[in-house]
Amino acid sequence: MLEKIDIRGKVLSANEKYSIRNSDLLKEHKILCLNMISSPGSGKTSILIRTIKELKDKIRIGVIEGDIKTDIDGQKISDTGTATIQINTEGMCHLLAGHINEAMSRLPMQNLDLIFIENIGNLVCPSAFDLGETAKVVVLSTAEGDDKPAKYPSTFARATVLLVNKTDMLKIPNTVDFDFGRATADARRLNKSLTIFPISAKTGDGFAGWCEWLVQYTEKLHHGR
């Protein structure tokens, strides 16, 4: 008699195991956890700092800050008074769920409504590694050009929200070459249900809508609706 072992659904990678643990922890504590993914220099840190300042009286926020080598961004976030855990990947191009699991063990989970994970600046690799987050947010700067959703589809396909940042540059003649309609149409072609907010972390334009989305989502999780 030949005995067969069905490995489907049984052999989980270490990343998948930690991802499930993180997801369970977040559900237990009713925390919204957003995995922020983008190219280097799209403005993730500036977006987080402005978001934290706008929401500090409404939502309790923690940040897990990924960086290859430095704590440049982590210090900036921490300076806002936010509970911030720095992870240095020492060369690795994306965060792993195990990193996040350790970071969560150091965050005051019972006192948080929202955790932002700032991933390594990389528009390709991070989207392939689930961290147990509630949702992925992709940031695209207008300075990167409107062809990025077509050229780097995986992150846009897996994101729940697209933040188009540095919209202030669109108003200055001869700076960026960015067709908002083309970029968002390409992104929506990959991902019909994508929620899109044009924002400027510099001027604050568009933050009302993005922050309202965060408030409503955290309230929904909190009330289990």
Add this chain to the structure above:
Amino acid sequence: MLEKIDIRGKVLSANEKYSIRNSDLLKEHKILCLNMISSPGSGKTSILIRTIKELKDKIRIGVIEGDIKTDIDGQKISDTGTATIQINTEGMCHLLAGHINEAMSRLPMQNLDLIFIENIGNLVCPSAFDLGETAKVVVLSTAEGDDKPAKYPSTFARATVLLVNKTDMLKIPNTVDFDFGRATADARRLNKSLTIFPISAKTGDGFAGWCEWLVQYTEKLHHGR
């Protein structure tokens, strides 16, 4: 008696084997081959197009164009009349030396002085995979911010040239927040011998120096000096 096998220098990865083959091919044909690495949207394609136009009567150029899914950039390069080989990595975040070996077999190697490889837009992974190129060129856009050399050190440490692109934006008030001195000092701290050209692919500023560097390097290889 215990027999020991020294594996140092003997076990080469497939990438290392192809990298050596590519390097040999380039030396045989006296071709300068530059591996262009940067974040998405820093302007690699625009730089190549302007460089090709400026040098088309002086240097015979071929391009190997890496892209995850599309041929958007490859078409633009090809439209200049340049021999262009498109490689689609179908999700992979960097080019491999095997890709380049196949591309070289399709390029008119005996009629080229210079090959540009446009790598996948990714400031982390591509620098870890030698392609057999003569040198790496890292492109940093002023819109990405001046902290990128410190935050993404591996590519800057391994590059021969740093092109700081989109310098036109430095002249427009309230656009980018970029201290040229800080960025280049951080890059030089990682890499003392780095050659740095501030350029604008939009206006052509700084291209005289970059193109002269290319002409001199190709001449040096050609005359074996």
